Amino acid sequence: MVGNLKNIADELNLPFGERDKTCNSRLAQELGLWADSMGKGEEFHSLAFRAYFGDGVNLAHIPILLQLAENAGLPKNEAEKVLNMRSFKEVVDRDWAESRCKGVAAIPTFVLDDYKMVGAQSYEALARMLRENGVKTR
Structure with a gap:
């Protein structure tokens, strides 16, 4: 499966680096929804995609997420509040529940x-x- 993904990424000129484990992307999903609500979702998701799939970055680490938010043009201090307060936890919970139902x-x-x-x-x-x-x- 990974080989197939690598081939597709190469065909599409997308980043796809080597990883030896999968990280928990839950907080990245929550921060991504906040970025969407701030009109910077495309920028954040693109940076997170490249960091995870291209560079093998662990998106479970809050400092990494804060840097991605800042690089996407979002206020780092607000991003930190969103993560600490888990402001988008319930929205992600609903998305996951809907996915399971489907x-x-x-x-x-x-x-x-x-x-x-x-x-x-x-x-x-x-x-x-x-x-x-x-x-x-x-």
Whole structure:
């Protein structure tokens, strides 16, 4: 599976470094939702993606998350308050509960009505899923 992800990342010119373990990204998810609410979600998520998948950074460490927030143009002191107060914990809890209800057990999972596709997929595979479910593609 990792080899397949690496091949896809290479094809798409996306970062994908070596990691020997998976980290708990819960706080990154909470901070990401805050970044979304502040209009800096795209910047934060892009930086977090590159840090985790490209550089193998452990997103469970608060100083790393604060640096990512600051690099995304967010106030570091506010980011720290969000993490310390767990301001977006309930929102992430709801997202996780909804995912479980939909049978999502892996990331990424693409859901369209009752159809699910699990794992990193090529553009062609995603387009085929859409076409097979009546969605027009280019």
